[in-house]
Amino acid sequence: MDFADDPAEAEFRAGLRAWLRDHLAEHRDGTGYESAAAVERTLRWHRALAAAGYAGLSLPAAYGGRGLPDAYEAILNEELAAAGAPPSPPIGHIAHAVADFAGEELKARVLPGLLDCTEVWCQGFSEPGAGSDLAGLSTTATFDDGRFVVNGQKIWTSGAMWSGWCLLLARTEPDRPRHRGLSMLVVDMRSPGVDRREIVLASGSREFAEVFFDGVTVPAANLIGERGQGWQIAMHMLSYERGPADMGWVGRLGRVLATACDDVRSGRVAADAGLRRRLAEATVEVQVMQWHVARSLANRTTDTTGSAGSVDKLLATRVEQNLYRVVSDLAGPSFVLGAPGPFSDYLWSRAQSIYGGTQQIQRQIVAQRVLGLPLA
Amino acid sequence: MVIELTAEQRAFRESCGKLAAVLAAQWNRGRGPHDIAPPVPDKASWSRVVDTGWLAIGLREENGGAGAGVVDLTVLAEQLGHHTVAAPVLGIILAAEQLQAWGAPSGLLQDIAEGGIRLAPALDANLRGLACAAVGALAWDAAGAEAAVIPASGVAHSLGDPLPFADPTRAVRPLGAPSAGIPAFAPTAPDGDAAARLDAFALSLLTADLLGTMQAALDAAIEHARTRAQFGAPIGSFQAVQQLLADSHVLVEAGRSASYYSAWAVDALPGREALRAARVAKAFVSRSAVEVCESAIQVFGGIGMTWEAPAHIWLRRAHAGRLVLGDEHHHQSFIADDDFSRS
Known part of the structure; x- marks a missing residue:
């Protein structure tokens, strides 16, 4: 130890x-x-x-x-x-999907730009009809004449408006069982037939977009892994997306907490005994989450369940939402009156239990894959 | 960064688990509070505890110990908690560590390590900390103990009858008159760093004990959910039950990370930092242990409310362990003072 x-x-x-x-x-x-x-x-x-x-x-x-x-x-x-x-x-999840499954040529072609951040990537998973039930997605990539032709719609695509590349999960084998009919493709967002529409969140964030694919051609060489392997790659990738460190959560929460403690210590923000108690509780939780993430990362290579990311995300979400409740209450009337910063931050904290797999879906993953509870 | 038990520690965990299970099986909690056995093992079982060296592993070698690290000790403590062992192992280990920190004579420590004398740690009247004076002090995990020593005075005190205590696996007894059997010694107060380290040591052991108890409660609840059928299906296949158990698992895993850090910090960091870590870990695990044990009872349903089922023993141990050496509110008040009080 x-x-x-x-x-x-x-x-x-x-x-x-x-x-x-x-x-x-x-x-x-x-x-x-x-x-x-x-x-x-x-x-x-x-x-x-x-x-x-x-x-x-x-x-x-x-x-x-x-x-x-x-x-x-x-x-x-x-x-x-x-x-x-x-x-x-926030590139760890995409980079691991490419690095761990793509062939040499594709890796050499796209990873350097992703890792030096000169090329921005997005992840095309969710669809209007496939949120928690991701395997039910209907965007198709039909193999025809040595290339894929993509048709369909993605939603909640983070960074799509300014991305050059999309890691796309699409149905290539419509005849196979639904989890086995998916493939992972690298799509050039500058291709003809790609259309994007910005989504403005309740918080004002403009990070997300809808992406429409209308007969977009993708070279066969842009297939990651094999046809039908898409679900496996997506799960591998989500285990990274759900790991707080990969998404920079730990750092962000540490910063929010430090600012709140600073405000109270300096007297800029008044905190009565009840609020101080809750801030101390949030301090405990953030610290434990940091230790937990360190342990999780130090052991990631030896973790065989692949579901540790879900445990980490459940923990980080719980910690984050509790922290933001405290921070909101510390803000007092300025939580709702004046510059919208505190309220926007709070709203964003509510998204944590939705994106990347809802809190409820994460619990099902933990219950069934980690604890071995039976399926209904 | 290596954040896992070594192969030796995993082997030690296994051997501790085996003996802890034997001790647990030997204790009879009877048919109700009216015929419960006291948390004192029989002679043969206690000899095994002594022979295994549990009482000696933490002490320095010159005091008859094995000089093991705090991580090793928490491996043992977790197994004691996991099997809710009703034998005063942790109490003796804490008392010995405290006496060692206060410069008690080597002969006395060797006697404790060899099982020749059984002492209990003295806590202040509200159970929050190690006692500085005998007045109002309570000996904790004191079943079968001959005395409790107040290190600040070097005087051993005899112990009264056990007080009613929610946790039947550990006895709490009031301190009485100075004990004739154990000669007083001239204590040397530990310096600030050593005093903080001692507190961090005690908190880390309690935290590990709580971790073991919550893990045991969760494991049993999962097993019950797999086998108990209603509506023609195991209740563990219902999402509402799965969600409850998944949340408990998150708390146990986070608690494990906290327990590991806290134990590591006692030997690796300056006393002040180790104490801070131990407070954070104890605060988190105190609250979580109660939550996990409550959820376990929920999953057990009516059977969880019976004396016969072990679920209430876990919950009792969780609540008592939570309060002993300070609950989450107590430690969070120190953290608040450290982090955001106006100086």
């Missing part, structure tokens, strides 16, 4: 700290998805991190990653949080 850094980890951490000390000021305006300018700042931050070697840490070095153990992702998140920096680019 050793939660401390080994010498190589310590050196990495020190280097990262020094880099943040020197470069964070250039990104002081923060990141976000509420406007074109915010998106531009976000992409600039991602590219700066990547250029310095802090993106794709656990991805193979041959394709532009660093080839480091998963524990380094925990270090990155901890240090970003400690420095008050924006989250790391």
